Amino acid sequence: MKSRRWIIxxxxxxxxxxxxxREEVYPTYDQPGWVETFDGDYNASMTAxxxxxxxxxxxxxxxxELAAFIGDECRGVGQQVDGLWYVMLKGTPDEQGMVSxxxxxxxxxxxxxxxEGFEFESDGVYGTADNPVTLSLVTQE
Amino acid sequence: MKLFFSGxxxxxxxxxxxxxxxxxxxxxxxxxxxxxxQLAKNWYVEAGAGAQILFADDASGLxxxxxxxxxxxxxxGKWFSPYWGMRLQARGYGFNGNTGMGGIYVAxxxxxxxxxxxxPVRSEVTIRPDGTYRRYMRYLDVHVDFRLRxxxxxxxxxxxxxxxxxxxxxxxxxxxxxxRGVPAGNFLATHxxxxxxxxxxxxxxxxxxxxxxxxxxxFDGRITGQPCEAGLALTLGAxxxxxxxxxxxxxxxxxxxxxxxxxxxxxxxxxxxxTVVLTREVRVEVSVEVANEPFTLGVVAFAIDSSEPRPxxxxxxxxxxxxxxxxxxxxxxxxxYADAATGTPEYNLHLSRQRADAVYRLLTExxxxxxxxxxxxxxxxxxxxxxxAAWNRAVVVTVIEE
Numbered sequence: 044m045k046s047r048r049w050i051i052x053x054x055x056x057x058x059x060x061x062x063x064x065r066e067e068v069y070p071t072y073d074q075p076g077w078v079e080t081f082d083g084d085y086n087a088s089m090t091a092x093x094x095x096x097x098x099x100x101x102x103x104x105x106x107x108e109l110a111a112f113i114g115d116e117c118r119g120v121g122q123q124v125d126g127l128w129y130v131m132l133k134g135t136p137d138e139q140g141m142v143s144x145x146x147x148x149x150x151x152x153x154x155x156x157x158x159e160g161f162e163f164e165s166d167g168v169y170g171t172a173d174n175p176v177t178l179s180l181v182t183q184e
Numbered sequence: 185m186k187l188f189f190s191g192x193x194x195x196x197x198x199x200x201x202x203x204x205x206x207x208x209x210x211x212x213x214x215x216x217x218x219x220x221x222q223l224a225k226n227w228y229v230e231a232g233a234g235a236q237i238l239f240a241d242d243a244s245g246l247x248x249x250x251x252x253x254x255x256x257x258x259x260x261g262k263w264f265s266p267y268w269g270m271r272l273q274a275r276g277y278g279f280n281g282n283t284g285m286g287g288i289y290v291a292x293x294x295x296x297x298x299x300x301x302x303x304p305v306r307s308e309v310t311i312r313p314d315g316t317y318r319r320y321m322r323y324l325d326v327h328v329d330f331r332l333r334x335x336x337x338x339x340x341x342x343x344x345x346x347x348x349x350x351x352x353x354x355x356x357x358x359x360x361x362x363x364r365g366v367p368a369g370n371f372l373a374t375h376x377x378x379x380x381x382x383x384x385x386x387x388x389x390x391x392x393x394x395x396x397x398x399x400x401x402x403f404d405g406r407i408t409g410q411p412c413e414a415g416l417a418l419t420l421g422a423x424x425x426x427x428x429x430x431x432x433x434x435x436x437x438x439x440x441x442x443x444x445x446x447x448x449x450x451x452x453x454x455x456x457x458x459t460v461v462l463t464r465e466v467r468v469e470v471s472v473e474v475a476n477e478p479f480t481l482g483v484v485a486f487a488i489d490s491s492e493p494r495p496x497x498x499x500x501x502x503x504x505x506x507x508x509x510x511x512x513x514x515x516x517x518x519x520x521y522a523d524a525a526t527g528t529p530e531y532n533l534h535l536s537r538q539r540a541d542a543v544y545r546l547l548t549e550x551x552x553x554x555x556x557x558x559x560x561x562x563x564x565x566x567x568x569x570x571x572x573a574a575w576n577r578a579v580v581v582t583v584i585e586e
Binding site for chain 2: 066067068069097098099101102150151153155182
């Protein structure tokens, strides 16, 4: 029996080790500071009214940013009013690029983008104050 | 005249009352002694360590490994009979929960009855990109268990040998500590457990226990509307039984012979010089059965395949002789054994008899022990008293009567 006594502390150690776990770590980003930096002559516009998904709503903070992009060009920076984001997108009347939304969560320093974009439409409306579009966001790769 | 007979009757009654009081006093004293004896026996302490897991709303959002946390327990208990006992156990350490969508939070009271959606845990832990996060809980639970010895219940006391299975149910008080945003709180906890134990030594058991605890929904500081939260722990531990372990079949009442004290005996009444003399003979035969359980007094070792005791065991023989000298009514039983690992059963039985006879001769011829105080028998290789083969090449000396 003496030769098998080492099994007891070994089993206890295994059980205890199984109960220990490390803190999770995810990539974080600095404040992007998005501004409209287009060079072209954009005389057309489109309005988007957006809201964050429920899983991110609890983390809304003062430093949050939201902006609309066509390609890598920032076409509009959102303004947050009463939990809704209002974005005035700029473009040309015959613009046909896909618009993607990027969102920065200041509370957690995560960067998100929309999984699927929408098409720019001159004088078009994407969501309204009464019926805002809920964003479907994925983390920035 | 009437007064005289009344006085005579009163005098007759006095000794009977005195005798009855003596019986009651002895009975109460015997019962108290029995209760004291039983209260002092079959206490144990135990400690265990292992892992535990929480079953709560959204907890499945964590991986199995992330949900496991250490579990520690200490306990003290007593077996009140071969079949049931009580245990006071303290257990705890931590749980890993998870927060997904929804819920209200105890740490965010809007008023006395309504809670809000602000969770202080969010500022204390890592928030995942999808908005979910882990809840780290620290707690201590103290509860009282009612335990059964299942194998003893089924097979009779000791019927399962070294193994035992012990289900239990209990009620206790769980204290959640303020830790990483989870608020402190006190909760009623219901416990269920199933333990298996193996007796390693007369005082030590190894035990493996599965333990479930049911806690209120608000235990993790979050209210989601589910009936309760549950924790499941698996711990490996050791139990130390204090030396007074086991149960004897002892009557709980004084010996029946004491009842004789209560029976009125015929009295002889005489008048001597105007004095009434009452003479009563009370004869009490007290037959108290003394439970002398056999116990091992010594072991005489042999070499393999040898019926001659190993040299250098003289101190054992001297001790045996001294014991018999000090206890004139004692008798010894010499049980010869052979290790079952070698030899056929028939040969081992023969060898064990030879060993018992050798010790018998040695004690009677060289140490002057009366043959009538010894019993020798060979048992062979079956029913070996020890786990190690070499230890079973022996004659075990047991005191069987005193």
